[in-house]
Amino acid sequence: MNVLVTGGCGFIGSNLVKYLRRERPAWTVVNLDKLTYAGNLENLAELEGDPRHVFIRGDIGNRELVEHLMSVHAIDAVMHLAAESHVDRSILGPEVFVTTNVLGTQQLLEASRARGVKRFLMVSTDEVYGSLGPTGAFTESSPLQPSSPYSASKTSADLVALAYHHTFKLDVVVTRCSNNYGRYQFPEKLIPLMVVNALHDKPLPVYGDGGNVRDWLHVEDHCQALLLALEKGRAGEVYNIGGGAERRNLDIVKAILGLVGKPDSLIQYVKDRPGHDRRYAIDPSKVRAELGWTPAHTFEQGLAETVRWYVDHPAWWERVTSGAYRQYFETQYRTR
Ligand code: NAD
Ligand code: TDX
Structure with missing residues (x-):
């Protein structure tokens, strides 16, 4: 094959x-x-x-x-x-x-x-x-x-x-x-961005009220x-x-701060994403019934392991956040 x-x-x-x-x-x-x-x-x-x-x-x-x-x-x-x-x-x-x-x-x-x-x-x-x-x-x-x-x-x-x-x-x-x-996610997405910012004692930009939910x-x-x-x-x-793990963004951000031992005062509420979807949740009945799939990871354990991986691999995210990404990052945050 x-x-x-x-x-x-x-x-x-x-x-x-x-x-x-x-x-x-x-x-x-x-x-x-x-x-x-x-x-x-x-x-x-x-x-x-x-x-x-x-x-x-x-x-x-x-x-x-x-x-x-x-x-x-x-x-x-x-x-x-x-x-x-x-x-x-x-x-x-x-x-x-x-x-x-x-x-x-x-x-x-x-x-x-x-x-x-x-x-x-x-x-x-x-x-x-x-x-x-x-x-x-x-x-x-x-x-x-x-x-x-x-x-x-x-x-x-x-x-x-x-x-x-x-x-x-x-x-x-x-x-x-x-x-x-999980591992190797580019630090523009919620979880790795928050870990990297927290490790640098930089503000953690939470969009809107932080009440948006992802699965x-x-x-x-x-x-x-x-x-x-x-x-x-x-x-x-x-x-x-779907992983069957619905969480509010704000709760994830607080969990990350707890895992890296940084204070909640790093949280900064910023202007909401235009057209920001409020909530996603998946009904996984079909994939479970037809393909026999169920997730093996619990979110709390998976998040802790993922955060640890970022803490242990600064060289990886330091390299990927240089250059072109940095320019994008600065454009993004100048608009807020
Ligand atoms: P990513 O941005 O980390 O990776 C995308 C990859 O595609 C990069 O390696 C990039 O170099 C490559 N690529 C981009 N344009 C290309 C092109 N024109 N030709 C060849 N390669 C190109 O994305 P990801 O988070 O790994 O997502 C992978 C897929 O899963 C995407 O289709 C995304 O829409 C989908 N998806 C992702 C998520 C998520 O949470 N990350 C959730 C649902 C669906
Ligand atoms: O700095 C941030 N602050 C914040 O509050 C970022 C980057 C995100 N958020 C919020 C927006 C979303 O409600 O966190 C939530 C997750 O945001 P993203 O990590 O950007 O993911 P999302 O917009 O939900 O899209 C992701 O899931 C579906 C992937 O990026 C897509 O590729 C996938 O299709």
Whole structure:
């Protein structure tokens, strides 16, 4: 089995590539990644010299390149994770979100169709469903109501992938997961940003009243669900994947401060994110019943381990927060 993972140098992708090498050692994993600010080969340092991990730097939108590598490596299946992934960046500059997430995905689907790929796993997001009120949870048939340029671009990609199944009979499975956390997450996302700021005694910027709720999923649990969906999911189906751990942002920020031994006075309430979704929650009944998946991590244990990893690996986040990221970070916070 030869699998193409796109975005394999990002947060979830790098965890997935390592998970696949451990769980399916006979497979060859071809990793196509453009190495944007979010992609970092250092995340895969432990695979150096591994003949069954092939890294190719390139854009998913480059059809010639994608078709060529699919042919040279006899790709059987695609796990598509490459994307622009950060909501705040999509508010500052939506264009690249449409280019990569929508047009890039379509090019990849077209190449997969042309090369007779046997399965295409589209990694989508729960943000396609928009925001929930205080109760209820997203099921696979909840209406699609994305709010941000990021989530609208992911919804478009998700629907184009399903259209390739319905129209062209490409074997497509879509997963829609909730907020991931764990090692190697870029420190622009809530949990690593707060850990890094706390370690530097910098203010912790909580948007709005801090009462927004996310349903947290450990990245290793997500990788397990993705492999199950690849191997056992039914073509044309959507599977919601959620960790069953709904938490308010403010409670997470306070938990992080407790774990690193810093005072709550570092919390700074800042202007809310425009169009900020209030609450996400996943009904995971389908993935549990059909694929037999349940998360292994509890949030409290997973958060403690994740925070410890950031505390123990300052060299990793110091390098990734330099350069281009720093410039973005400063633009972001000048506007508040
Ligand atoms: P990330 O931003 O950490 O990584 C994205 C990777 O894609 C990077 O390595 C980047 O270099 C690569 N990439 C970007 N544009 C590319 C292009 N045009 N061609 C090739 N490679 C390109 O993202 P992540 O958090 O690991 O998310 C992975 C996927 O999971 C995304 O599709 C995202 O929408 C989805 N998702 C993420 C979460 C989450 O909580 N992180 C939740 C739901 C869904
Ligand atoms: O500085 C911050 N302060 C803050 O209060 C940041 C970065 C975030 N927040 C809030 C906004 C959200 O309510 O924390 C929550 C989580 O924010 P993010 O980490 O930016 O994630 P979110 O917007 O929920 O989107 C994430 O989950 C769905 C991923 O980034 C997406 O790629 C995924 O599709």
